[in-house]
Amino acid sequence: MKAVILNIGDEVLEGKVINTNGTFLASNLCKLGINPTKIITVGDDHSHLQAEIKNFLASDNELLITTGGLGPTHDDFTKEVLFTTLGLEMVINEQAKSLLTEYFGVEYAQCNLKQAYFPKEAIIIPNRLGTADGCIVEKDGKIFIVLVGPPFEMNPMVIDTVIPYLRKKTTNDFLIKEYIVMGLGESVIEDLLQPLYQRYPSVKIAPYASLGKIRYQLTASKANQEEFLAACNSFMALLNHHIISSENEEIEEKVVQELKRNQWKISLGESCTGGMLASRIVNVSGASEVFSEGFITYSNQAKRKYLKVSESTLEKFGAVSEETVREMVLGLFALTNSEVCVAVSGIAGPTGGTPTKPVGLVYYAIKINDDITVYHSIFKGGREQIRVRACLRILFDVYQKIKAF
Amino acid sequence: MKAVILNIGDEVLEGKVINTNGTFLASNLCKLGINPTKIITVGDDHSHLQAEIKNFLASDNELLITTGGLGPTHDDFTKEVLFTTLGLEMVINEQAKSLLTEYFGVEYAQCNLKQAYFPKEAIIIPNRLGTADGCIVEKDGKIFIVLVGPPFEMNPMVIDTVIPYLRKKTTNDFLIKEYIVMGLGESVIEDLLQPLYQRYPSVKIAPYASLGKIRYQLTASKANQEEFLAACNSFMALLNHHIISSENEEIEEKVVQELKRNQWKISLGESCTGGMLASRIVNVSGASEVFSEGFITYSNQAKRKYLKVSESTLEKFGAVSEETVREMVLGLFALTNSEVCVAVSGIAGPTGGTPTKPVGLVYYAIKINDDITVYHSIFKGGREQIRVRACLRILFDVYQKIKAF
Numbered sequence: 009m010k011a012v013i014l015n016i017g018d019e020v021l022e023g024k025v026i027n028t029n030g031t032f033l034a035s036n037l038c039k040l041g042i043n044p045t046k047i048i049t050v051g052d053d054h055s056h057l058q059a060e061i062k063n064f065l066a067s068d069n070e071l072l073i074t075t076g077g078l079g080p081t082h083d084d085f086t087k088e089v090l091f092t093t094l095g096l097e098m099v100i101n102e103q104a105k106s107l108l109t110e111y112f113g114v115e116y117a118q119c120n121l122k123q124a125y126f127p128k129e130a131i132i133i134p135n136r137l138g139t140a141d142g143c144i145v146e147k148d149g150k151i152f153i154v155l156v157g158p159p160f161e162m163n164p165m166v167i168d169t170v171i172p173y174l175r176k177k178t179t180n181d182f183l184i185k186e187y188i189v190m191g192l193g194e195s196v197i198e199d200l201l202q203p204l205y206q207r208y209p210s211v212k213i214a215p216y217a218s219l220g221k222i223r224y225q226l227t228a229s230k231a232n233q234e235e236f237l238a239a240c241n242s243f244m245a246l247l248n249h250h251i252i253s254s255e256n257e258e259i260e261e262k263v264v265q266e267l268k269r270n271q272w273k274i275s276l277g278e279s280c281t282g283g284m285l286a287s288r289i290v291n292v293s294g295a296s297e298v299f300s301e302g303f304i305t306y307s308n309q310a311k312r313k314y315l316k317v318s319e320s321t322l323e324k325f326g327a328v329s330e331e332t333v334r335e336m337v338l339g340l341f342a343l344t345n346s347e348v349c350v351a352v353s354g355i356a357g358p359t360g361g362t363p364t365k366p367v368g369l370v371y372y373a374i375k376i377n378d379d380i381t382v383y384h385s386i387f388k389g390g391r392e393q394i395r396v397r398a399c400l401r402i403l404f405d406v407y408q409k410i411k412a413f
Numbered sequence: 414m415k416a417v418i419l420n421i422g423d424e425v426l427e428g429k430v431i432n433t434n435g436t437f438l439a440s441n442l443c444k445l446g447i448n449p450t451k452i453i454t455v456g457d458d459h460s461h462l463q464a465e466i467k468n469f470l471a472s473d474n475e476l477l478i479t480t481g482g483l484g485p486t487h488d489d490f491t492k493e494v495l496f497t498t499l500g501l502e503m504v505i506n507e508q509a510k511s512l513l514t515e516y517f518g519v520e521y522a523q524c525n526l527k528q529a530y531f532p533k534e535a536i537i538i539p540n541r542l543g544t545a546d547g548c549i550v551e552k553d554g555k556i557f558i559v560l561v562g563p564p565f566e567m568n569p570m571v572i573d574t575v576i577p578y579l580r581k582k583t584t585n586d587f588l589i590k591e592y593i594v595m596g597l598g599e600s601v602i603e604d605l606l607q608p609l610y611q612r613y614p615s616v617k618i619a620p621y622a623s624l625g626k627i628r629y630q631l632t633a634s635k636a637n638q639e640e641f642l643a644a645c646n647s648f649m650a651l652l653n654h655h656i657i658s659s660e661n662e663e664i665e666e667k668v669v670q671e672l673k674r675n676q677w678k679i680s681l682g683e684s685c686t687g688g689m690l691a692s693r694i695v696n697v698s699g700a701s702e703v704f705s706e707g708f709i710t711y712s713n714q715a716k717r718k719y720l721k722v723s724e725s726t727l728e729k730f731g732a733v734s735e736e737t738v739r740e741m742v743l744g745l746f747a748l749t750n751s752e753v754c755v756a757v758s759g760i761a762g763p764t765g766g767t768p769t770k771p772v773g774l775v776y777y778a779i780k781i782n783d784d785i786t787v788y789h790s791i792f793k794g795g796r797e798q799i800r801v802r803a804c805l806r807i808l809f810d811v812y813q814k815i816k817a818f
Contacts, residue, residue: 021449023440024619027432030454035428044426045461047454049435056450063468195485195522195544205487214457214488216424219565276688276709282695283681283688286709290687291797293763295711301719302709304681304691310706358698388516389542392696393565 009178010069011037013047014060016076016086017157021051028159029075036166037071040174041182045069052083061093070150073170076157078140080119087125087143087154094147096127103132104141111139133169137161144173151177181230185240188253190221190404197222200246208239219393220400221252221259249408259403260288266410267298272347274406276302277315277340279327280354280370284399301344305336315339315351328353328371330382337373337380349375350406354398356391370398374406376413414583415474416442418452419465421481421491422562426456433564434480441571442476445583450474457488466498475555478575481562483545485524492530492548492559499552501532508537509546516544538574542566549578556582588641592629592648593658595809599627605651613644624798625805626657626664654813664808665693671815672703677752679811681707682720682745684732685759685775689804706749710741720744720756733758733770735778735787742778742785754780755811759803761796775803779811781818 013033019025030047037044046069050056057077064072077086091098104124108116116139123140126132133142133153138161145152153170155162189197194217201213210232216223226243228236244251252262267274276286286302289295303314308327311317316339317332325331336351354370361367371384383405387397418438424430435452442449451474455461462482469477482491496503509529513521521544528545531537538547538558543566550557558575560567594602599620606618615637619630631648633641649656657667672679681691691707694700708719713732716722721744722737730736741756759775766772776789788810792802 020436021439021452022443023436023438023449026436027452031425031428031431033428034426038427044428045456045458046465047426047432049452051450053450195525198486198524199522214423215486216429217484217563278688280695281692282700282704283683283691283707283709284695286688287686287692287800290685290689290709290711290761291800293796295687299687300712301715302688302711304688304695304707304709306695306701306707307705314706356695389565390569391698393542395692395696 009042009071011042011044011071011073012064012067012069013037013044014057014064014072014074015047015049015157016052016057016074017049018051020049020076029155029157029162032159032163033073033075033166036171037174040171040178042071042174042178052077052085054085054089057086057089058093061090065093065150071153071174072150073153073155075155075162078123078142078154078156080117080123080139090152090154091127091145094145094152096129096145096147098125099128100124101126101128101130101132103134107132107134107141108139131173133165135161136164136168142169144170183228183230183233183236185226185236186254186256187224187226187243187247187251188221188255188257189224189247189250190252190259190400191250191408192247194222197247201243204239204242204246207242208235210235211239213239213243220397223256249411252404252407258288258292259400259407261292263403263407263410264289264292264295264298266407267348268294270347270410270413272298272410273344274299274348274350275340275344275346277336277349277351278302278304279306279311279336279352280356281352281395281399281402282306284395285350285352285402288399288403300346303340303343311336311353314343316342326365328355328365328369330371330384333371333373334380334382337375341375347377348406348410350402352398352402354387354394356394358391368394370394372398372402372405374402374409376409379413381409414447414476416447416449416476416478417469417472417474418442418449419462419469419477419479420452420454420562421457421462421479422454423456423488425454425481434560434562434567437564437568438478438480438571441576442478442579444587444589445576445579446587447476447579447583457482457490459490459494462491462494463498466495470498470555476558476579477555478558478560480560480567483528483547483559483561485522485528485544495557495559496532496550499550499557501534501550501552503530504533505529506531506533506535506537508539512537512539512546513544536578538570540566541569541573547574549575586635588633588635588638590631590641590645591659591661592631592652592656593660593662594627594629594652594655595625595657595664595805596655596813597652602627602652606648609644609647609651612647613640615640616644618644618648625802628661654816657809657812663693663697664805664812666697668808668812668815669694669697669700669703671812672753673699675752675815675818677703677815678749679704679753679755680745680749680751682741682754682756683707683709684711684716684741684757685761686757686800686804686807687711689800690755690757690807693804693808705751708745708748716741716758719748721747731770733760733774733776735776735789738776738778739785739787742780746780752782753811753815754778755807757803757807759792759799761799763796773799775799777803777807777810779807779814781814784818786814
């Protein structure tokens with residue numbers, strides 16, 4: 009089934025409120041195997057609203073869901089415009105009227121009474137948390153679902169009434185699998201995946217990139233189950249250890265899991281990341297089992313004082329160098345005795361870059377027991393992106409290294 | 414000028430990602446006096462995309478802004494569909510090609526080259542943070558602006574290139590003033606603002622709440638300038654020191670400014686915030702002038718070892734107590750000698766709460782020269798929200814305290 013979501017309201021159209029309703033409805037439709045083809049926001053404007061309803065009627069979409077415009081004021085006219093366009097008369101609905109009485113007690117403002125008017129064939133969607141009920145109307149092979157605007161009122165209406173109604177109308181025949189991929193750029197992966205696109209044409213492979221990681225989703229209809237499984241297996245074989253999870257997990261959760269499994273502690277010595285690495289580890293509930301202490305040695309003086317980096321190393325090679333992070337990680341181990349020690353130093357920018365050491369250059373050392381590896385990489389972006397990308401890459405390398413140990 | 418915003422991408426259409434691009438663009442258009450009439454999301458679907466472009470061409474809207482579909486993959490075809498529909502041929506753009514070379518160095522994947530193709534009349538919108546540039550094309554009295562999908566890449570493109578371009582195309586007759594308010598809840602502020610709503614009916618006062626801070630926007634037409642200025646003055650008088658900025662500044666920027674003004678250094682001793690405070694300070698460019706070192710003492714042992722909190726204090730009062738953060742801040746000063754020292758210890762949850770010390774309870778001590786103040790507060794939300802809210806509140810209090818010193 010194909011669906012259109014129509015969000016109505018000046019506050020959304022003018023960018024004062026983020027359209028979470030569209031997102032909420034779209035993701036719930038997808039879970040039911042219904043395909044949204046379009047999400048539209050229009051303002052509290054009669055003619056724009058009517059134009060979109062007419063577009064919908066002329067299209068091959070079968071389901072229209074509207075949100076907003078059900079309030080008691082003169083700005084609220086979604087039902088009026090929709091049902092006039094459909095040629096359906098509205099009458100007082102006794103169920104809606106009694107819900108109104110229940111909500112207000114005996115007395116309510118006259119303007120609220122219009123909220124109890126619906127076409128006589130409508131199924132009422134009770135609103136537990138407000139005065140505006142919604143409704144479902146079927147006409148000429150199409151389904152119209154009318155919902156309120158405020159998300160905290162709308163969401164329960166969807167969960168309590170809309171989803172059970174739609175579940176009866178659909179058969180979900182989709183297969184979905186997700187993978188979180190790290191440590192490779194989107195264009196590199198794209199080149200790697202070219203053969204898969206050709207070999208498994210009935211499987212859709214879609215990347216959703218975010219800072220430092222990419223979520224891949226493979227989907228196919230149940231009729232193509234065999235091809236789908238083959239595509240998943242090829243995908244996993246191809247990207248191998250770059251797949252950190254097939255759930256929506258963060259890399260720091262994986263690191264904490266691995267540390268727990270080994271009963272190891274991690275200690276951190278951070279310069280350019282400035283506590284961001286530690287903060288990510290601490291954000292994992294139960295981090296106290298694996299993390300006790302971290303040092304932010306932002307100045308050269310702090311690197312010398314706490315992590316015992318030698319003055320001559322800093323002078324000769326600079327703070328952003330293999331030699332410095334190596335001494336940082338050794339100093340960190342001397343202080344903490346942790347099985348896993350990580351030290352990082354880089355140039356987050358926007359100033360401080362040179363031709364040989366550009367903005368974005370980050371050196372980091374990972375020490376696991378007696379093994380020390382020093383990495384360096386140039387991360388792209390502004391100051392915050394460079395720091396976030398560096399953190400995610402370091403956590404990815406820590407995860408790989410612990411697993412391989 | 415009337416505008417349509419067209420967001421392209423399966424991840425938005427399927428509700429996997431909230432459409433913040435639509436909101437960001439709409440609010441910026443409104444600030445320029447441009448009216449969005451419709452925000453549309455379509456998927457990575459050739460025919461749906463083309464249908465919306467044709468709808469736009471047939472309408473009286475004059476500006477179309479697209480986001481998404483500029484990547485290197487086979488799923489990305491916004492430019493191809495748009496410019497084919499407009500009858501404009503695309504050729505290699507030398508500016509875009511050299512930006513690509515700059516981004517990658519000499520070598521880049523072949524699939525990236527298509528990102529350098531544009532109509533020859535296009536104005537390039539450089540993407541500082543990624544490989545896909547955008548463009549502006551004017552044709553037959555309409556303006557087409559093509560932008561990337563990832564918000565962290567798109568937002569700077571809008572600020573650097575699109576807004577200056579559009580400003581020349583429009584005459585704005587709106588007055589706008591923004592204030593960032595911290596340290597008070599939205600409903601408390603709402604009660605305070607009631608008289609202003611009545612006194613200045615022609616001024617629109619709208620709150621946009623986010624975690625730990627609220628942005629207020631006051632708008633009026635230029636015809637009501639006098640009332641607008643009076644409303645701004647009343648607003649500032651009423652919320653006073655809770656207004657941290659009338660620009661879009663972060664509280665850590667204000668803290669760094671105040672520290673620089675005093676030529677002071679700040680040191681941090683963090684438990685539950687786990688480096689997040691330091692990371693926010695370090696995210697301010699030029700932080701090295703005011704910040705040298707921080708300690709994440711997550712375990713009791715680390716609090717004892719580095720910050721010299723006494724064993725008896727930890728035993729008698731617990732790690733989350735006035736006494737502990739007081740000793741932490743003193744230990745921190747003994748180590749660093751910084752003019753401003755901040756120590757924090759709390760229960761971020763979800764476990765670890767007790768009836769007397771619930772999840773969300775955070776103690777923090779701020780020491781400026783010889784003055785020590787200990788605060789405590791209970792922050793709401795999940796683990797991450799509690800930590801973010803605590804950081805913002807601590808930074809707000811540090812800022813107030815330095816200013817008052």
